Amino acid sequence: MASSADDPSHAKNNGDNYSDPNYRIQIGKKLVIFPNKIIALGSNGSLVCEGKYDDREVVVKRLLKTHHKVATKEIETLKKSDEHENIVRYYGVKYDRDFIYIVLQRCICNLADLIYICEQFYDYEMVNGDGSVTSVSVSQSVGNLESLPSVFEGVKLTKDGRPLPFLLKLMRDIVSGLDHLHELGIIHGDLKPQNILIFKKPNGIFCAKLSDMGISRHLPHDMSSLSHHSSGCGTTGWQAPERLLQGRQTRALDVFSLACIFCFCITGGRKHPFGNTLDRDANIVKNMVNLSFLNKLREAHNLISQSLNPNPKSRPTSAEVLCHPMLWDSKKRISFICDTSNRAQLDLNSDFSKALEAIGPEVLGTNLYGYGRMKDWVNFVDKQIMTHLKKFKYKSWVFLDLLRLQRNLFCHIDQHPIIKEWIGPEAEDFDGYFTSKFPKLFMEVYKVVYKFFEEDQRFKKYFE
Known part of the structure; x- marks a missing residue:
């Protein structure tokens, strides 16, 4: 008492x-x-x-x-x-x-409110505890809605469908917090946008924080899963199939929910990999997943498709998610391409260089009557850029020269103010330009480099 x-x-x-x-x-x-x-x-x-x-x-x-x-x-x-x-x-x-x-x-608000406010998307559906659906406006879920638009004034989350630095940081924060729980042997069990809070530090930096651990589960020492009958249930539409089917529960349970949250972030709350609100749990159990809205975001498609694997053992760990290139900022992505090109140019006849060259047709497609011959990459690059870079003598039928173009252009872009103005002054502009022209390039290059140099000192910083 x-x-x-x-x-x-x-x-x-x-x-x-x-x-x-x-x-x-x-x-x-x-x-x-x-x-x-x-x-x-x-x-x-x-x-x-x-x-x-x-x-x-x-x-x-x-x-x-x-x-x-x-x-x-x-x-x-x-x-x-x-x-x-x-x-x-x-x-x-x-x-x-x-x-x-x-x-x-x-905290200021939750992730769902942040997304809806920044996307000016004020009405959405919420699933109640009994499974019914209620139409909700942000004003019903945020106590001080009138002040929030000014707090996030000027904040942009995506550009051309790609996450911008502000959103990428919050997504990394979510994974970082989850990885901390997993290191402690804790399964969150109810990850969803409403359980991720947005906090503003005294220095003005925003960060994401995991909350609402009421149904979290602590893994016994040296055990990686809980029994089939572990108590607690998550929220409709965000649960892994093994939870819905009352199977064994591991840390992979949270990774599945995390992938759904990433889709929510990237699409401004408008897309879910398992469809409409009322159909989601049934589609999750049947593995009826649709990621077509990520076709132009190859890194996101790669990570999210792995994380939604119906087999928990085939999903990446939270630590592996944290290292995935989907969460890299533009500076890191550009640095990776530059290091890759430099390594390939050291020996153009090495197995590594040959493996990189071999992905050209996958990245660029093939000529209709070329018997599998790669399309000339120069046809994808604006003429204004190629005109100013004639001195480097690129071969448009050589994929490695496309990587060399990106490296040279990034390293010497200040010497070409016309190109800099054409592409944009920031790293995000440079990265965005080449990603829009060659959406498959980065992920395919990453796969090759990971295969050859996962433990290499120069590249280890990208994979740790």
Whole structure:
């Protein structure tokens, strides 16, 4: 039983007026709760509202005492993991006669709200705990919607369908937080955009934090999976098939959900690999996946298709996801191409150089009557660029010369202001230009380099 100091019936408030948005409940000496300032509603009668803890702005997750096992599990997970910057911070827990109050770090919004606001996509469907679907607007899920557009003013998430640095960083944050949980032997079990929070640091940098570990599972020491009958269930449309079929649960469960979240991010919340809201679970069980909307994003298609493999053992680990080129920024991608070209030019007759040359027809296609001969890559590059680079004497039928073109152009672009103006001044412009012209190039080159030089010192930095 809670002490009288922890009992809201003895707490100071401003008139017990539940219609007053400033109505407050004080629990003990530190915690003040504003139950009418609701941020989110959860399952089993839980809610998340605003609060103050030691005069610090926080959020308070309120659960019925009958759900103390769920609360205990979440607190245990947070205590074990929240020192990582991509896990929401835990500050404490309080009790009264009816409820448990978990005090957590205050964030701006969740990932779903960020995506919808930046994409100006304000209406979407939400699946309720009983499986029914409700049409929701962002204004219903964000307490201070009117201020959020100004917080994210000027933020762009994608360009020509490709994630921009802001979004890439948040996606890396999500994987980093998940990898931390997995290293600790914790399966999150309910990854979805609404359970990823967006936090703004004092220096103005945004980061993503995993939250809502109420159904997380701790793997016993030296074990990699849980039994077929492990308790807890995730959210409709975001669960791996083994969870839906009550199979053994491993860390790969979260990687499957992560892939669905990546699709959500890249498409501005408009696409899901398993279709419409009501059909998703059935399609997941049947492995009826559609990634056609990623056909021009080969790195994303490669990673997400692997991560959605119905066989959990065939999915990459969270650590492998973190290293995948889908999450590389443009500077790293350009550096990789430059290093690859330099290595190939050292010995054009090496097995490595020959393997690179052999992917040319896959990247560029073949001539109709050329008996498999690769198309001339110069036909894909704007004439303004080739005119200024005649001195390098490129062979348009040699794939390695296309890599050499990118290397030379990047290293000497300041000497060609006309080209720089044509492509754009930033690394993202350069990378975006060549990716738009040769969408298959980077992933195919990556596969060859990984095969030959996974342990090579020069390339190890890309694969670790």
